Amino acid sequence: MNVIVCASLNELPASIGKLKHLRYLEISRSCYVTSFPTAFCRLHNLQVLCVKKCQVESLPSDFNRLINLWRFESQGFKYGPNIRGFPEEYYGVNIDAAEDKFGLGCRFIKNVKQLRGHLVINNVYKLSKYHSADANLKNKDCFDKVTLQWGKWSTKFSEENKIEVLADLQPPASTKSLVLEGYPGVSRPSWFEPQSLPSLTSVSFLHCDRLRNRILNGSTGFSSLTDLIIDGCCRLSSLKQLLHPTYLPVIKRIALMNCRYLVSVPTERFGDFRCLEIFKLLNCGKINSESLTAPSLKKLMLDGSCGNLTDNIQCCSLTNFFLTGSSLTSIQLQMWNLPALQELHIKGGSLTSIGQSGHVFTNLTSLTISWCDKLSTIDGLLEKEYLPAIESITFADCMSLSMHGERFGDFSSLKDLKVSSCHKINWAGLVLPSSLQSLHLYSCGDISSFITSGLENLQSLVSLKLSWCSHIRSIPGHLWSSTLSSLQELQIHFCWDLVSIGGADDISEIQNVWIEDCRNLKGIEQPLKRGSFFIAKKKEQPVKTSSKSVWCMPTGD
Known part of the structure; x- marks a missing residue:
């Protein structure tokens, strides 16, 4: 017998x-099983044990003899891979103290030797001091990541219980990554020390709402710390002491977010951090x-506030800037010194002007300006000598942006142009560079004066998307097989004035086509989907979040 369900x-x-030979045992519904017989520990080949709806109260003392056990699920407790929907390398233990009423998880940590990976304890405020002592966490060198999540009612945690439980939860010296979420203390835990x-x-x-300024104490720092994330610590006002090269000599990434009373961040001396590569500062409106x-x-x-x-x-080495x-x-x-900048993304509702550059952005290859409703001109930036x-x-x-579209034609290296919901752009006289490979226009004013002549020069165009483009009446059918012979993707949606793009035969060589909701278009049966648009898309996988996502730079909207 290999499997019992x-x-x-x-x-x-x-x-x-x-x-x-039993390898898999599952009890799928609630039942009266509260313990395991001693003989259960003879199942040396058991790999998966799932009793998550049984209120198991105790484990046999020889439970660690199940040397091949790699997944164990009980009420409020999980051991194995994918403990929180992460990839399999996030192998470890997940305890929910609010559901693990009998401290099974802590005893499991104490008795099982083959543990490794990531330890997560949720609702720490519910953890009994007797159960936390069982874990003996300090001496468990098997965990390289520890996450302690207190829960939303942690302020009701009794002071005596808080002190004793917190002492028992000291991570092992081998810990490489530590996450404290909802920690109710005013100063850092006593064991949060480099030694x-x-x-x-x-x-x-x-979201350590009560944490104030004493995050680090003493004269020595964390010599190996590369990543620091502080998010939602609303009473924290100063980081002058912590953000010092003496305490963080090899720091590479700093993220400070949603700290509404944070005032003092010594950014003017960040030059002393020789290894700093990523800095994120968002929603900290009182920074001085x-x-x-x-x-x-x-x-x-950066957040502009x-x-x-x-x-x-x-920042002479900066390559990516999201503002x-x-x-x-x-x-x-003119106040920016960013000679290595390659990607610039500006997003903001209150921005009204962008001043003259004065600097040539020699290496800038990607420029995105989005959701700037009040921005009327970008004359200080969109010049070929600057880019x-x-x-x-x-x-x-950018609803108020007023400019001549012909400026786009000045950039001889331009490969990708996307314009959406910018109704005041004047497209008259525009001739796009022959280097263009992707052109996406969405609700961007009257492009009828440009669309026919403007496509004549685009021999390298691979992708063309037109949506909600009013006033266009026709696109000559001969363009698809002559000038636009490199086109691999064509999308046309909601262009209600469009009457003709030629016939179905004219676009027959384009691999991926999606034409829909063009109510006056003749010669094309709609909806027309071909190639990748015809194949049903796979269901999107659940979004998996981790601290790594904090360091991702946005690439678009």
């Missing part, structure tokens, strides 16, 4: 120990910093 049992008989966690490379403080100097920085994500940082940015300006009204490009290497331009949802 049953709905319910009153108890597990001792004779189950005779099933030497207690010498291997720590990543630490996250998430006037400059950012970080020669080693490569990726920067964070002091005057956007007025003075000196969201929820309260930012102007950008002074000699530009390859991708995206304007999205």
Whole structure:
């Protein structure tokens, strides 16, 4: 017998120990099984044990003899891969103290030797001091990542219980990544010290609402710490002490988010961090910093409400810059020293102007400006002498932006142009460069004066998308087989004035076609879907989040 799946049992008989080949055992419904017989530990080949609807109260003392057990699920407790929907390398233990009423998870940690990976304890405020002592977590070197999540009622945690449980939850010295979520303390845990966690490379403080300024104490720092994330710590006001090269000598990534009372962040001395590569500062509206100097920085994500940082940015190695300006009204490009910049994304509802550059962005290849409803002109940036290497331009949802579309034709290296919901652009006289490979136009004013002549020059065009483009009446059918012979993708949607694009034969060589909701179009039976658009898309997989996602830079809307 290799597999047993049953709905319910009153108890597990001792004779189950005779099933030497049993590898999988599951009880799928609630039942009266509260313990395992001693003979159960003879099942040396057992790999999966699932009793998550049984209120198991205890484990046999010889439970660690199940040397091949790689997944175990009980009420409020999981052991094995994919414990929180992460990829399989996130192997480990997940305990929910609110459901694990008998401390089974802590005893499992104590008794089983083959543990490894990621330890997650949810609802720590429900954890009994007797159960936390059983875990003996400090001496469990098998975990390289520890996540402690207190739960939303943690403020009701009794002071005595809080102190004792917190002491028992000291992570092992081997811990490389630590996440404290909802931690109710005013200062950092007593064991959060470099000598207690010498291997720590990543630490996250998430929604620690009572945490103030004493995150680090003493004269020595974390010599291995590369990643620091502080998110939603609303009472934290200063990071001057922590953000110092003495304490974080090899820090590479810093993310500060949603700390509404954070005032002091020493960005002007970030140049002392020789290894710093990524800095993220978002929704910290009281920051009082006037400059950012970080020669080693490569990726920067800033909220325009964070002091005057956007007025003075000196980062000679920066390649990616995402600026969201929820309260930012102007950008002074002449105050930026970003000679290595390759990708610039500006997003913000209050932005009204972008000043003259004064600098040539020699290496800038990608420019995106989105959701700038009040921005009327970008004359200070969209000039060929300032953007000699530009390859991708995206304007999205800039309702007030008024400019001549012919400027796009000045960029000889342009490969990708996307314009959506920018109704005031004047397209008259535009001739796009022959280098263009992708052209996407969505609700961007009257392009009828451009669309026919403008396509004549695009021999390299691979993708063409037109949506909600009014006033277009026709596209000559001969273009598809002559000038646009390289086209592999064609989408036309909601172009209600469009009457003709030739016939079905004219677009027969295009591999991927989707034409729909063009109510006056003749010669094409709609909806027309071909190629990749005809194949049903696979269901999207659930989004998996981890601390790694904090460091991802946005590439579009």
